[in-house]
Amino acid sequence: MDKSQGKKVGNAARAGALQLLAAIDDGATLDEAAALNGQLAPADRARARRLALETLRRRDRADALLAPMLARRPRPEIMRILRLATVEMLALDEAAHGVVNTYVGLTRASGRKGQAAAGMVNAVLRRVAQGAAAWADLPPQPMPGWLRGPVVATWGEATALAIEAAHELGAPLDLTPNPAGKGPVPGTGLPSGSHRLPAGTQVSALPGYDSGDWWVQDAAAAMAVPLLDPRPGERIADLCAAPGGKTLQLAAAGAQVTALDISESRLARVAENLARCGFSAQLVTADALTWRPDRPLDAVLLDAPCSATGTIRRHPELPRLRDGAGLDGLTDLQARLIDHALSILKPGGRMVYATCSLLPAEGEDQLAAALGRHPDVTVEPLRASFVQPGWITAQGGLRLRPDLWPERGGMDGFFIACLRKSA
Numbered sequence: 001m002d003k004s005q006g007k008k009v010g011n012a013a014r015a016g017a018l019q020l021l022a023a024i025d026d027g028a029t030l031d032e033a034a035a036l037n038g039q040l041a042p043a044d045r046a047r048a049r050r051l052a053l054e055t056l057r058r059r060d061r062a063d064a065l066l067a068p069m070l071a072r073r074p075r076p077e078i079m080r081i082l083r084l085a086t087v088e089m090l091a092l093d094e095a096a097h098g099v100v101n102t103y104v105g106l107t108r109a110s111g112r113k114g115q116a117a118a119g120m121v122n123a124v125l126r127r128v129a130q131g132a133a134a135w136a137d138l139p140p141q142p143m144p145g146w147l148r149g150p151v152v153a154t155w156g157e158a159t160a161l162a163i164e165a166a167h168e169l170g171a172p173l174d175l176t177p178n179p180a181g182k183g184p185v186p187g188t189g190l191p192s193g194s195h196r197l198p199a200g201t202q203v204s205a206l207p208g209y210d211s212g213d214w215w216v217q218d219a220a221a222a223m224a225v226p227l228l229d230p231r232p233g234e235r236i237a238d239l240c241a242a243p244g245g246k247t248l249q250l251a252a253a254g255a256q257v258t259a260l261d262i263s264e265s266r267l268a269r270v271a272e273n274l275a276r277c278g279f280s281a282q283l284v285t286a287d288a289l290t291w292r293p294d295r296p297l298d299a300v301l302l303d304a305p306c307s308a309t310g311t312i313r314r315h316p317e318l319p320r321l322r323d324g325a326g327l328d329g330l331t332d333l334q335a336r337l338i339d340h341a342l343s344i345l346k347p348g349g350r351m352v353y354a355t356c357s358l359l360p361a362e363g364e365d366q367l368a369a370a371l372g373r374h375p376d377v378t379v380e381p382l383r384a385s386f387v388q389p390g391w392i393t394a395q396g397g398l399r400l401r402p403d404l405w406p407e408r409g410g411m412d413g414f415f416i417a418c419l420r421k422s423a
């Protein structure tokens, strides 16, 4: 590839990243915004997404570096250009000369107002290029107050900072091997059985996807089903199943699975994933609050809807889109789902409650409240060999956080508890 071609590809991705950041500023999620990059070649689309992700992870840090260099805060589109260029130079080690020239060009191309701002962008970015030491001294992006408050109150300031550092690092790609798969599964094996590949690995470029030799699932998310310990032939309902990572694990263990979700379109993804991996399950579109099986079940998996604050490494836009206001509604729904899930279990049956949340209100507090409401329910010991003693909470739940396994690249935030109804 000659140099001019390379530059053209790079600039298409940068313009794509600016489109994504603008849509996210307007309230879209990164996945929703991705449709805007539909015209880009796949490699540029992937690079635009990565640039946007890396910028969102360091937005506050970039703003703190830029603030003293700006006489007044520029218009949002110019601010996005400055942030993106700052992150490219200081976090992604892109050569300053090329970055400055490109973003000055993109500023100029953004219309009459852009022409007027180009000189300022040029001057500021040249100062940014000299700012590596100041950049290194800035703390990672803080979690929003509604999340940081409970995190600090529960685990302390040092843990909050470690979580924030993990958020900035982003997430590796984790695969769950299909036990019935034929080919080797790429990546390094983790103690929990997942395989890990570096952040930014393109899923479509990996062997074994079409043949269903593995599926994408964060290592923490993949821990819930082993803790339920499904057995061949057991009748198990996965009450909030889509897109189906845990349904696949349950089916792979030989259970008779009913996969339920309130969203028909999301349930269609469960069907696709089951077909690709060669498993089957009964699929039901229904509200888990009211659905009842024809007879009580051996086990239930309740991966409840939640704030998803455990997934900020992969969705750094999430803290900007949410303000914690819907939390009471979610915790109320989770409690009602727990009560209903217990009511469809046979005596002696097990239930795993899980949320991809960092908030104790959606994890530890739900477990305590459920035990208070249900004197006939006990917490099952967490017997899986990958569980480290320090991860187990006072009441016997499993607390997973992005700052755990730092030497391996972290994991999503999750809370998992296994309950047993008395026989």
Ligand SMILES: C[S@@+](CC[C@H](N)C(=O)[O-])C[C@H]1O[C@@H](n2cnc3c(N)ncnc32)[C@H](O)[C@@H]1O
Residues within 6 Å of the ligand: 221, 239, 240, 241, 242, 243, 244, 245, 246, 247, 260, 261, 262, 263, 266, 286, 287, 288, 289, 303, 304, 305, 306, 356
């Ligand atoms: C955290 S996701 C589940 C992820 C899934 N267990 C997996 O491992 O791939 C939560 C799911 O709950 C579904 N959901 C939300 N409220 C529900 C309800 N009342 N009944 C059934 N499903 C519900 C959502 O549509 C969403 O697909």
